[in-house]
Amino acid sequence: MVAIIIIVALIFFIALWLISTYNSLVKHRNYVRNAWSQIDVQLKRRYDLIPNLVETVKDYMSYEKDTLEAVIKARNFAMNAQGVKQQAEAENALSGTLKSLFAVMENYPQLKANENVMKLQEELTSTENRISYSRQFYNDSVMQYNTMIETFPTNIIAGMFNFRIMDFFAIPEAERQNVKVDLR
Amino acid sequence: MAAKICPRCGFYNSPLRKDCSLCSTPLDGEAGSGVPFKMSFYDVRSSNNRSSVILVFFLLIVLGVLGYFAGEYFGVGYFGVGLALLFAVISSLGAYYGGKQIVLSISGARRVTAENEPQLVNIVEEMCIASGNPVPEIYVIETDALNAFATGRDPKHAAVAVTRGLMTNLNREELTGVVAHEMSHVSHLDIKFAMLVGVLVGTIVMISDIVTRWMFFSRRRDKQKGGGGIIILALVLILAIIAPILAKLIQMAVSRKRELMADARAAEYTRNPEALASALEKIGASSVKLQTATRATQHMYINNPFKDFSKKSSSLFSTHPPIEARIKILRSM
Numbered sequence: 123m124v125a126i127i128i129i130v131a132l133i134f135f136i137a138l139w140l141i142s143t144y145n146s147l148v149k150h151r152n153y154v155r156n157a158w159s160q161i162d163v164q165l166k167r168r169y170d171l172i173p174n175l176v177e178t179v180k181d182y183m184s185y186e187k188d189t190l191e192a193v194i195k196a197r198n199f200a201m202n203a204q205g206v207k208q209q210a211e212a213e214n215a216l217s218g219t220l221k222s223l224f225a226v227m228e229n230y231p232q233l234k235a236n237e238n239v240m241k242l243q244e245e246l247t248s249t250e251n252r253i254s255y256s257r258q259f260y261n262d263s264v265m266q267y268n269t270m271i272e273t274f275p276t277n278i279i280a281g282m283f284n285f286r287i288m289d290f291f292a293i294p295e296a297e298r299q300n301v302k303v304d305l306r
Numbered sequence: 307m308a309a310k311i312c313p314r315c316g317f318y319n320s321p322l323r324k325d326c327s328l329c330s331t332p333l334d335g336e337a338g339s340g341v342p343f344k345m346s347f348y349d350v351r352s353s354n355n356r357s358s359v360i361l362v363f364f365l366l367i368v369l370g371v372l373g374y375f376a377g378e379y380f381g382v383g384y385f386g387v388g389l390a391l392l393f394a395v396i397s398s399l400g401a402y403y404g405g406k407q408i409v410l411s412i413s414g415a416r417r418v419t420a421e422n423e424p425q426l427v428n429i430v431e432e433m434c435i436a437s438g439n440p441v442p443e444i445y446v447i448e449t450d451a452l453n454a455f456a457t458g459r460d461p462k463h464a465a466v467a468v469t470r471g472l473m474t475n476l477n478r479e480e481l482t483g484v485v486a487h488e489m490s491h492v493s494h495l496d497i498k499f500a501m502l503v504g505v506l507v508g509t510i511v512m513i514s515d516i517v518t519r520w521m522f523f524s525r526r527r528d529k530q531k532g533g534g535g536i537i538i539l540a541l542v543l544i545l546a547i548i549a550p551i552l553a554k555l556i557q558m559a560v561s562r563k564r565e566l567m568a569d570a571r572a573a574e575y576t577r578n579p580e581a582l583a584s585a586l587e588k589i590g591a592s593s594v595k596l597q598t599a600t601r602a603t604q605h606m607y608i609n610n611p612f613k614d615f616s617k618k619s620s621s622l623f624s625t626h627p628p629i630e631a632r633i634k635i636l637r638s639m
Contacts, residue, residue, distance in 0.1 A: 160435065241424065247478070248428035255436035258577070 143279050150267040154288055157260035158206075161291065164252040165200070165213065171249060172197045172220075175242045182233055186226050192219045206289040217250065257291040264288045312631075314638055347493070350567060354495040358502050362398050365506050368548060369394040372513070375540060393513075401505035406465055408505055409457045409606065414598040415445035415467040426473060429482050430466055433489045436575040442466050442492060446473070451596035452589040455606040456488040457501045464492045471594060476585050483572060483582030484589075487608055490571035496564050500606050508602040510548070562627040569632055573639050583636040590629040 176190050183190065196219045200212035224243070233239050268287050271280040279285075310319045310333045312326035325332050369390040377386020401408075420427040427444055434441045442458065445467035452471045458464035466488045473481065491497050573579035589609045599611035610626040 164435075244425055244428065248425075248432060251428075251432045251482075252435050255432055255575075259436060259438055 140279060143276055144283060147267075147270060147276070147280060147283070147285050150263070150270055151285065153263045154260070154267050157256065157263045160256045161253065161260055164249060164256050168216075168246070168249045168253065169197060169201055171242065171246050175239075175246060178236070178239055178242060179227065179230075179233060182230050182236075183226070186223075189219070189223050189226050193223050195219075206291060210291050213253070217253075220246070220250070261290050264290055314635060347571075350494045350496075350564075354499045358499045361499070361502055361506065365398060365510065366391060366394045368510060369513070371544065375544070397506065397509050398502075401502055401509070402459055405501040405505040406458045406463065409455075409501060409603055410445060410465060410467065412598065412600060412603060413447055413455070413467065414449075415447045415465075418444055418446050423473075425478065426468065426481070429478070429485050430489075433482065433485045433575060436486070437489045437493050437571075439464075439489060439492055442489075446470060447596075447598065449594070449596060449598070451594040451611070452476075452592040452609075453596050453599070453611055454484050454488055454608045455603075456491045456497050457606060458492070458497050459501065460495065460498060461492050464497060466492070469596065471592070472589075475588055475592070479576075479578060479581040480585035480588065482576055483578065483585045484608060486572035486575045487568050487582060489575065490568040491564075494564070494568065494571070496568065497606075504602045504606065508600075511602075565626055566632065566635065569636055570639070573636060579636040579639040583633045586629050586633050586636070590633075 172193060176194060180190065193216075196212070196216040200209070200216045203209040203212040227233050227239075227243075270276050271285050271287060310321055310323065312319060312331055312333060314326065314331040319326055319333060323333060370387055373386040373388070373390025373393075374384075375386075376390070377383055380386065418426065423444070423446065426446070430444050431441055439461045442456070442461075442464035443466070445465055447453075447467055447469045449469050450471040451469050452475060454466070454468040454472055456464060456466045466485065468481075468484065468488075472484065476484065491500075569582060572582050576582070586609070596607070596611040599607060604611055605626075609629060
């Protein structure tokens, strides 16, 4: 009789542990997905802003056609990227071209006088920051989730129900610095 | 024995301490090692929730006692206790749901939108992404003083306010650091406890004020009433004891450690501790006083708005850690 009670209690607690672990795995996977969709929102914001900026500065910067074309090209490439890894690479390339555009813009004082350009530049700076913060948040969520999956005993349940390791949104060391625009 | 100076933040500690009372760095042996902040994110939140409940109970007890004596004095018995408790419940609910508006209107903050302050709104939204919080209401205080605060009962009903002086004197990165510090107070739920303290303590002080004055005048009018003298004495004594306790409570409300934890979290959000450090440098160097800060709201600001007070009195009784120590800790990250 006692043995039966112990066995039943044991099964009960194991089931309880199984359910709670499974649920927390699902919760964390959803955190990661949500964080990823946040990046998407910010990337879309950037795609929408770039043509505006290029259109506005084009007339002032006729000598910098190459820089502007590089930005447009990088934008179109990034829009069609597939998967976390390719997306990360394309976005990093786009950030790089934008950085050089901002650097070149420093040479055109009349741009700083244009209120429209200033507004667009603030929006784009903010968007760059948002992208890096949202991927920082995504990476933190991925790290938590991956740690859960890889540590014992959660890894048993993760293996049973096919929870997979997620990719980090990798940033090369050189790109870690945000695009800094200081027009003060 | 000489005081031990913390190798990390330069804070003067009692010679008996083994670790710095400000930043928890071990004082003996090698410097800079060890985890500076022991509390995790969830510990901070639950500690704030606990403190808020204790505070409301404290208010119930204080007002209950006050009500009892007032009831005895006016000869209405336990009616006084009932009335006081009813008032306590109403003012607690009022502080919880309306505290944000009270604090904001006391400080003279004006709400802004993306149309009139695009950069500030952008910065706050960036920090919301970094901290995973919903976007709070954003306010500006029109003054040249350099300060900022956050308030509200939870992250969904939060407000962040910065002064105009802060926006004109800091660059974008520094302003981001300050906003990150405020968003840390939002995620840590420091805002809830700080708001309850400010509003409830303000209420108690106001009531004791009214009661003591009333007693003073009514005693003059009906001197013939016998037996009331001892009760009045007791009441005055209680009020005299409560007042400094309340003052201390405000100061402990957002303890110095919580400010440091918010600084550390801000550095984690922005990955840029230097920006907040240089912002604090500018804030500390400014001599413009924030006129709209009061004793009941002083603990909510990023830097103590009553600078002369904190410099003269010992750092033990200050609501904020010395700004130099905060800068040093941020630079050592």
